Amino acid sequence: MKNFINAGGNKTLMNNRALSARIRTETGKGAARRLRQNKQVPAIFYGPGADTVMLAVQDIDLLQLKKAGKGENAILDLTIETDRGEMAKKVMVKELVVDPIKNNFIHADFYEISKDRELTLPIPILLQNTPVGVSEEGGILQQIRRELVITCLPDKLVESLELDIGDLDIGDKLRIRDIALPEGIRAVDDGNLTVVVVNVKGAVEEEEEEVEELEGEEGEGTEEKDGSEEKAAEESK
Structure with a gap:
């Protein structure tokens, strides 16, 4: 059997880009709509052992990330502005919701990562x-x-x-x-x-049935968001 190998162009994602966000206190569809009217995007920060924080980011910053090829799964240095100063967090973009018609950003999820957590x-x-x-x-x-x-x-x-x-x-x-x-x-x-x-032409390979479903793998970033998932879904409407 041949040894199939990577062609050698696999780029790591740790060449981070920076992103700034501010904490927001208002939630719901109305608040999210007002944010977008002001060229901001509602977002969420969460992670293992971390408090869920509702954020707002500038849509131009997300657009620049997207143009640089940094979409979902990108690793970022996130600076969160608070009343008591700034918090620096290393995060992964877990979800970036885009309106399929208007092509504008609807919502973003940032998941806190650690260098020693898979x-x-x-x-x-x-x-x-x-x-x-x-x-x-x-x-x-x-x-x-x-x-x-x-x-x-x-x-x-x-x-x-x-x-x-x-x-x-x-x-x-x-x-x-x-x-x-x-x-x-x-x-x-x-x-x-x-x-x-x-x-051979005319033959079709049927996909094998998955041997096992992957649910909640440890370190996967699928931890509960303390109700923030429902808030994000509501704000995305």
Whole structure:
């Protein structure tokens, strides 16, 4: 079996960008609407052992992050302005809600991270090169999975996994267990699951049934938000 490896372009996410936010006291749809009218975006800060804090950030700052390719899962240095001064927090962008019609920001979730606490999250799988089974043998490439759930420390987190599949022949499968992950990163998904396959034309690979569901993995950032999740959903309407 071929050894499928990363193509070498996996960039870590610890080259942080800075973002400022202020604490807000008003919540609800009306308050959120007023914030957006003033070019601000309602947000939430939370994490293991941390108090949930309702925030407001400038929409221009989020736009600059997005233009820089720093969307969900980006790691930021967040400065929170309070009446007693500033608080510096290391956070991950857990969710960035955008209006699908107006394309403006609706809500943002910031999850506090620690350098010694592992994260569990999905990252994109990017394919490089055309398999010989397609270019020379007339096969069809089918990508079964476009994300891989991984666990790692924040300084090991990468933006994506870039996989070189140029040597795949017709009938070859790339399974999760075949991927040589970067040092410090572990796959959470079952190793027997298929990522890509090169089929004969007309054949279709059916996705295997997931062996197990991933619910509430420790360090995943899915901890309860003390009611803030409901508030965020309400403000996003």
